[in-house]
Each structure stands twice: as structure tokens, then as C-alpha cells.
Amino acid sequence: MIVFVRFNSSHGFPVELEQGASVSELKEAVGRLQGVQSDQLRVIFAGRELCNESTLQGCDLPEQSTVHVVLPPSTSAHRSELIQQRRLGSGMESLTRLDLSSSRQTTASEGLAVILETEASRREDTAGHTGAKAHSSFYVFCKTVCKAIQPGKLRVRCKDCKQGTLTLSRGPSCWDDVLLPNRIHGVCQSQGCNGRLAEFYLKCASHPTCDNDTSVALDLIMPNTRRVPCIACTDIMTPVLVFQCAERHVICLECFHLYCVSRLNERQFTQETLLGYSLPCAAGCPDSLIKEVHHFRVLGEEQYERYQRYAAEECVLQMGGVLCPAPGCGAGLLPPDEERRVCCEPGNNGLGCGFVFCRDCKEEFHEGPCRHTTSTASAGALQGYVVDEEAALRARWEQASQETITKTTHPCPKCQVPVEKNGGCMHMVCPRPQCKFEWCWLCRVEWNRDCMGNHWFE
Secondary structure, three states: OEEEEEEOOOOOEEEEOOOOOEHHHHHHHHHHHHOOOHHHOEEEEOOEEOOOOOEOOOOOOOOOOEEEEEOOOOOHHHHHHHHHHHHHHOOOOOHHHOOOHHHHOEOOOOOOOOOEOOHHHHHHHHOOOOOOOOOOOEEEEEOOOOOEEEEEEEEEEEOOOOOOOEEEOOOOOOHHHHHOOOOOEEEEOOOOOOOOEEEEEEEEOOOOOOOOOOEEEOOOEEOOOOOOOOOOOOOOOOOEEEOOOOOOOEEEHHHHHHHHHHHHHOOOOEEEOOOEEEOOOOOOOOOOOOOOHHHHHHHOHHHHHHHHHHHHHHHHHHOOOEEOOOOOOOOEEOOOOOOOEEEOOOOOOOOOOOOEEEOOOOOEOOOOOOOOOOOOOOHHHHOOOOOOHHHHHHOOHHHHHHHHHHHHEEEOOOOOOEEEOOOOOOEEEOOOOOOOOEEEOOOOOEOOHHHHHHHOOO
């Protein structure tokens, strides 16, 4: 097998060893290459110093992993601190075997799909683990290579020197230990570094990674070790997403994808100041908005771009801005409140089309009151200009699209978001959760008794 060694935090170099090689054999190989005595070396991987008798595979160190081999500082004070650190951390579980899902689950709850954490289930899950788990405990969004949700691996480094030469005083026991800074201490064994704070990060486990190739932690996605049925399809799948509601409802990733797509099509995401454009639990539980929006990468590349566009539009609307109504533009604008004439100014960033429109009706700017219906042009001005009938038929694409848009969508009279009507009565409700304005499709005013009596079902 081949492992990459970073000696005293220098650039890595490969070391080839036999399958089943021990840590002691790794030290001997590095000692020969670096011209140092092997008994002076310390091997550090995933926040732990590895003991001589252990095998690399037994330490969950797979092929092409990167380990740090260091000559510890020579000062007696630092040596005694390292000895104490080894004693404190000797019983620490490997980061590659940690399962932090219990910190995202409830210990006592009732509901349709609840993960129940019991002592018996813990013993069942941990029994017989002499090596790596058969399933991944962590999931990430790989931004560089896979561009998808993948199994992940947890790693730690010194907060000061950013090297993986820190040995931990204790392992993380919950997701907050990993996601929040400065919760766990350790001792950095790099020369000249006195770092004491641990910094956790995750990498994609589906391909070899470099130091800078980190991935986004998806802390709500976890293996379904409790075999809980999905709240939507009721199948037992793994991995699953566990919502942070009181009931900890569980949904499989396929149903979560359908949930996100359907809510995106209806513009039913919620714009929250601190979290961004997010969704609550699929069961509608309160206080359950997803905090890490990278979970919505389950939408896929194309749909995620639409999600980002809607999020930007929603942010502009919440700030009191408007969206340019010109076809193919949609730029967000923040004109002064008293300005009725709005110009979509072209900018250096490629945004802006130059269209000048009325802030109230979103039509081309005009003086006087807004008109809700567009008058047809007089045919008299076109007399004498003959258009071939077949050519006219071939040129109807844009006109047909515009007619379809005019017939099937109207802007909400309150927030101006386009609303599509595909059947049903004239009583419309804006799909934006922050608006929910009730209005008449024909009159385009707030729904009232006259509309109800005169043309509710026209």
C-alpha cells in the first residue's frame, strides 16, 4: 500500500509499504528516508498519535491517505505536555469511526418517523467494530470533483498553523463540537507552533483529496442505522435526512429531492434573514428551517441555479426592490421609494438591459394611470404593408410565447411576483409565504364580495 507522508509539515512524499504494515514499519521507512532515528518519530493521523504496534489498516488509514510524521519539540516542558496528552487521549475513538448522529436525534419523542436512541441500539451499532464501519457516518457536498452529495471523512488540524499535527485531548461528542469553533483543545506537535485549539473539517471520501480540498458538512444527512421509515414514501432507506423539528422527522433523499423541487416550483421556500432561502420540515413542523442551505444541492446543478436565482429575487423583494420585467432580464433593482419610473441600468457586470418601466404595473413606462389591459394597435397604420401569410405563421414563436405568458400569468397586485393560473376559480392566493395576498384574477384587486358574486367561477 502507498501512504503520503508529511514530515515535519513539509511537502508530502509517497511511502510504499506491505499490506498490513505496522506504524513502527512506517517510522522505520521514514527514518531511513529522512536520516533520523525511527524511535524519535511520532505518527499523527486524524487527531491521534498512532502507537507502534498498531497496523495502518487497524487505525482506519486507507490507501493513499496522508499522515503527519514529526520530530516533537525538544523542550522538556513540551515533552511532558505531550506525554500527558497521550495519556488523556489514549482511549479516544478514531475520527473515522465517530458517529455523531445521536446529537441530531431525539432520545424520547413520539411521531410518525422518529429516530429513537436507546442504550440497546447503541450497543447493537457498536458491537464488533474492530475496523472501519461498513457505512459512512458523515455526508458532505463535494464542491470540486464529484459536485454531488457524497460520504465524507472527518479530519482535524491546528487552528494556528493549519497542519494536521494536532493531537486531541478528547474526541468530539456532538456536531456542535465539529461545527462551532474553539470547543476542543489539543497539543500541536509542529516545530515552532504552540497551537492549542482544534479546527475540524470534512473531505469527500469518494476520491483522494489534497489539503485544500475540503467539502461542506451536511449534518442532517446520516446513515439510517435505526431503520426508520421515510415520512413520505414509508420505505426504509439509507442515508436519510433528519429534520431539526421536535419530532425529528426522517425523509429519504429521493423524497427530499421531490419535496424541494415541488416547493421550488411553487416558490414556497422561506427567505429568513440569518439562514437564507430555506425549507421547514416536510410535515410542516414549526421552528424546523434547514440551517445549512447546501442540503438543497440535492436539487441538482440546474435546479440549484434556479433556487439561487429565486433566493436573490426574494431578497431583493424583501428589501423593497423590484425585478426588471423585461423578457430574459429579471435583474434586481433598488430604486428610491418615491420613484415610479424605473430604469434597468446596464452595468459592467453584464446585468441590466436598459428597459424603462413603470414600478406599479411593470409595463413600459407611461405617464398617467396604469392600464391593466393592453389595447390592440390600430390596423390603419399598417395598411399598405403586406406580409406573406406563411412567413407570418413561421414568425409566431415569440408572439405565441408572449400570448401564453399573458394568458397564464399575472403579477400579484401586492408583491408583483408572477403567478400562474392553470384552471380553477378566479380567487387567487399569492404563493409567496411572506405575501399570501388574496386577489381576483380578472379585476387584479383584493378579493371581495363583488368578485365572489359576479365572476368567482368564470
